[in-house]
Amino acid sequence: MSQLQKKAGLLTKAVAGVALGLSALTTAQAEDPIRIAYIEPLSGPFANVGEMGLFHFRYTADRINEEHGGIMGRPIEIVPMDNRQSPSESAQLVQRAIDQGIQFVSQGNGSNVAGAIVETVDRHNRRNPDRRALYLNYAAIDPALTNDRCSFWHFRFDAESRIKMAALSDFMMGEEDVKKVYLLNQDYSHGHVVAAEAKRMLAEKRPDVEIVGEVLHPIGQVRDFSPYISRIRQSGADSVITGNWGNDLTLLIREANSAGLDVNFYTYYGGGLGVPAAVGDRGIGTLFQITEWHSNLPVEQGWADNEEWLVGYKERHPETDWYYQRVYNMFMMLKAAIEADQSTDPLDVAMNLRGMEWESPTGTVYIREDDHQVHQDMYISVMAEQDGDQVKHDTENSGVGFRTVAKVDWQDTVLPTSCNMRMPR
């Protein structure tokens, strides 16, 4: 067996060698695209989220290719890969992407998936220093990814959960009406973090605010939120903080509305896919969200280019809206990092991304060296009726959009990190 094994091993090496030689030959050509693996659910229950992200990626790549000649004159190509929202499947796909010579993988939905990818990429780069890869995270916001479990090969372009909570609690600090807060979250790490941070930060910033109740519900399984609504009502809360997303948020707000519950919802994902359409005008004035961007921000701020960008997207995908402004930031910063050294080698790119401070059309974006967390201006907005003026754009053709109520400068969002980054040799 050992003989056979050796032979097999030799053969593999030979084959791999040839393949490597070939790929080296082909990468030398200028027209060869820079490929980014897009690892998201494209089938199964979460496919809608993955699909919308893919629209964003393709739209951004196409426009950068058209308007900026891609990266170093090479076009960007998005390689979609379906992970079915499974961490282990994603780990396999990272492997497959690397096999195909892809150097950049991107993902955002699900911190559990993100954790698996960080682990896989980290391990792979350690074991195969000759074929490294870089992980660009555009939406997974678990603080651990830039703290205890941080990795040199991971960059996060969305604000992590604690940053969002810090901004949200800053805003609530100024709201005199907020007296009694109820915490309703999904029973998994994201929900746990939101609940814990909300408690900690509110206690710090508004000791007079009372947390009148806290509940964790199973993720994605509750169809009828009425029991929760009755709990909220009995607690006498005037505000609810929730990290819920998707159906868990939609159903919550619809139920609150039909039961006539009069509270404000402070959310992470109030403008997320499917929510505005399902909530409709029931969220006007009561549904708040914390994001780095929303579709009426360019109107309010007078960013014409940015507005043109989102209108362009809407023309191409009338059924969805431009939502992930950070995808644009991510691509542009990647472009800058690659072009700085004219190298796509993940190590060079990572070194250039670290500490990068980039002026985007929507303000400064800064990547902290310590933990590879992006910092950018954050906005709190509230659902409002489309009025053609400040609330010019609605979301998901629902007749309601978002209006900014507060801005937090990126300098104010910087939080300490426990990351002890292992640098590559």
Place this chain on the structure above:
Amino acid sequence: MLETITYSLLNGLLYGMLLFMLSSGLTLIFGMMGVLNFAHASFYMLGAYFAYTLGMYTGFWVALFLAPILVGALGAMTERWGLRHVHQHGHVPELLFTFGLAYVIEELVRLFYGTLPMNYRMPEGLDFTLFTVFGTSYPAFRAFILVVAVVMFVGLYLLLKKTRAGLIIQGSLSRPDIVAALGHNVPQVFMWVFAFGTALAALGGVVGGIHFVTEPGMAFMMGPIVFVVVVLGGLGSIPGALIASMIIGILQTFTLSVDFSIAHVGAWFGYAVPPDHLFATLWYLDSTRIAPVLPFLILVLTLIFRPRGIMGKREA
């Protein structure tokens, strides 16, 4: 406290009635054909989607009747061209067939409707508040769901007790062999029962799709819990299904509405487990977090201790 009980009863009643609409068809099919129809919740989903599509052309009220009929026709075809063919190989392949069918239906719904939730709303006429208790308004549509469910139960009961077709069905629930011996065309009876059962599920879908969300995952969400109801109620027993639906509906609502854990019981006796104890997680487990486990626990316990359920005549 009174508030909690009132809300929980009202909400639990509604949830239970929706469960009943799904499980009554399944219990008929299960009790009579012995087929554990995994795709039953998929027909419920089809009911919601069909009603949504039809509703755009005909309005809600026509769709309320048309969608179940369409789904029932699909059910009949499923029995005629699928199940009947598999029947000769025994019960396991039948079960597996419906298992595969659930897969395919979900994927087809995704293909035609996409993965986003549908904007399936209640008719304007029912969009008002019926009454208000303790400051919580009770929407009229919920009362409508209750009415539909009660009408369905009464209709079903009369059908089974008072009509010839009902007698045949009842007969085959207890002794399928005798019905065949009496010269009835059993395959045809099966087909009608399957069509009827799926149509009932679809009716549940028409109203459930509005109350909950109409999306491709809705079948998978409901599937296991409907089994629990059917097993707890007893195979083939419509009243059993009703009672079990109520029990599950109210129980689930209560566990969600109250804040409770074993630690509370311990506290009455002045005992507490230290937080770093091996069983601390279990000890301090909140009742809302037990809620999703509860149906499965009931399922397992029922099957172990009373396999014929509350009202069933035969064992599963």
Place this chain on the structure above:
Amino acid sequence: MSQGNALTLSGLKKNFGRAEIIRGVDLDVRDGERHVIIGPNGAGKSTLFNLISGRMEVSAGEIKLFGKPIHNTPPHKVNRMGLSRSFQVTNLFQNMTTMQNLRCALLWGMGHKYAFWKLVNKQQEVTERAEQLMEQLNLTHRRDVPAGLLTYAEQRALEIGTTIGSGARVLLLDEPTAGMSRSESDEVVELIRQVTKDCTLVMVEHDLGVVFNLADRISVLVYGEIIATDAPENIRSNKAVQEAYLGTEVH
């Protein structure tokens, strides 16, 4: 052991709902005898067997096997205590061959129990005993034919073989000659006579020719009660039996 009785039934009753099928049966089967139970259709013969073999629970009364109570004991335990039965309707492992059926019947009795660390084929004793049985049953030439494909008579023979295979000392045979031609049934009777030399036999039978040919004693079961138990010649002349049974029966 109670006075050489293999099987003792006392005050045995069984009812299904309100219907009394067995209405107080007392019966002693002596060790080593061939005891045949006869009776009209619906007299409760099969039910009686089902009670004895543990297939059904008794409503009242008791059953003792060599002095030990066996009523309401699960069938496998009754079997291990030394009582084995056959069925009226052929009840074999249809997909297994003759040889495999016999081996299955032998495994427990030869102490292999639930072993998962030894191979069946390597157990020489089992194989030899199975082959010996097969020889007795006259099925050697059908060794590797699945039981489902054997002829009816062969299946009945195999059924008997499976029943005696476990090494039981008391055998219950439920109509072993049912549905057979005269010559076939003669062969089976001969077979039974041969293979039950050393054990106690309790048998239900319709064919009176077979009954009087084989039985040491006969019991007559009518409407859930035993109206007579005696030697064949005495039964033949028993008035009550003639009235209740022989007069009305077609056989």
Place this chain on the structure above:
Amino acid sequence: MSTVQQETLAGSKSAGNIWVKRAWPWLACLVIALLAPTVLSSGHDIHMLSSMAIMMVFALAYNMLLGNTGLLSFGHAVYFGFGAYIAMHALRWSNNAVLDGTGYGVPIELIPLVGGLAGLFFGIIFGSFSTKKAGVVFAMISLGVVGLVEASSLAFTGFFGGEAGLFGDREDVNSLLGIEYGRSLTVYYLMVFWLFVCALLMFLLRKTPLGWMANAVRDNPERAQFVGYNTTTVRFMQFSLSAFFAGVAGGMFVLVEEIVTDEAIGFLLSGEVLLAAYIGGIGFFFGPIVGAALVVYLESNLSSISDAWLLYFGILFITVVMFAPMGIVGIIYQQWFNFRSGGWKGTIPARLYCTVTALIGLLGFICIVEMAYHYLRSWNPSAPMTLFVTTVDTTTALPWLVSVAILLVGLGLMLFHARPMLRRAVEAAGGNK
């Protein structure tokens, strides 16, 4: 025809032949397994091969229940999952022991065994009450148990690691053989080793008194009781042993993935192993092996070729259930048996014709499905779509008409011309189909 039969048929031949006859499939599989990485050499392919090995062990374990004992379980991933989680805890504990220098830890080669023991432990616990009855009751209990475990996996984050799962590192462990298992190829050979050990053990188990009585209990539980066996005990023991092997598969999974999440313990994986075993053929020892290979292959490759892969998957399963309940290996075996006994004589053209028309129909069907997905699911249906060798515009009628025509011609020819022709040919040859 059951495998037990074939074995006895083979058993009547002379002793020298038996060994060759029995050993050749195993040797062939071993050679294939050892040489496979030379052809499928990319990292992803090797990972796929390892996954196949894991799934094969799992599917074989599953078939100890479904095929051998007649127990249909919807929740066997529970034992796979517990095996995986406990093996992962063992791996992490060993990682710490090695990194701290405080101990030796569990050697990596034995991690799957840890998983197996964990599977056995939980198999005994859950089996003790769920095997009391067979049939639908058992199936429903298994459904309840998997629901119970899956729903509580998120509540007990200490053990299950929450939805992020648990990570371990296969490099920082001691090895009995002193081998570094960083490379996926090395791990693959370890998987092959465990696959063969497990497969051989499970194969032999079928031939033990317990294995025989499992078949007996499946076919005729009543008779089994009357030859002295407690059917509950037989089911329970088979169940526990099956859980053991499922646990081994879980332990193997840990070494390949180095991550365990709740998907290793839930409904989906339970359904997947059922599909694998059934599609392969539950009446044959090699059925689940073939099924597992096919399912893993489709999952890791079809999903990148077609958006409709889940639909194809479901349709494949339904087709097997409806028309080939003996599974793929069943069909192959039947045809091979037929071929050997001369049943193909004179019918080969008809068979070929039948196959070709079926394939044409299938082609038409695939074209329709692919175009439907493009038309309904892509953001720009009028964008040109590559379909096999051509490029089509799905907003025009022509490609649809052509596809429907292909489907109808293929299916029609098969149903109304080729099949009757085959039937006639078979009748003429005097054999059975």
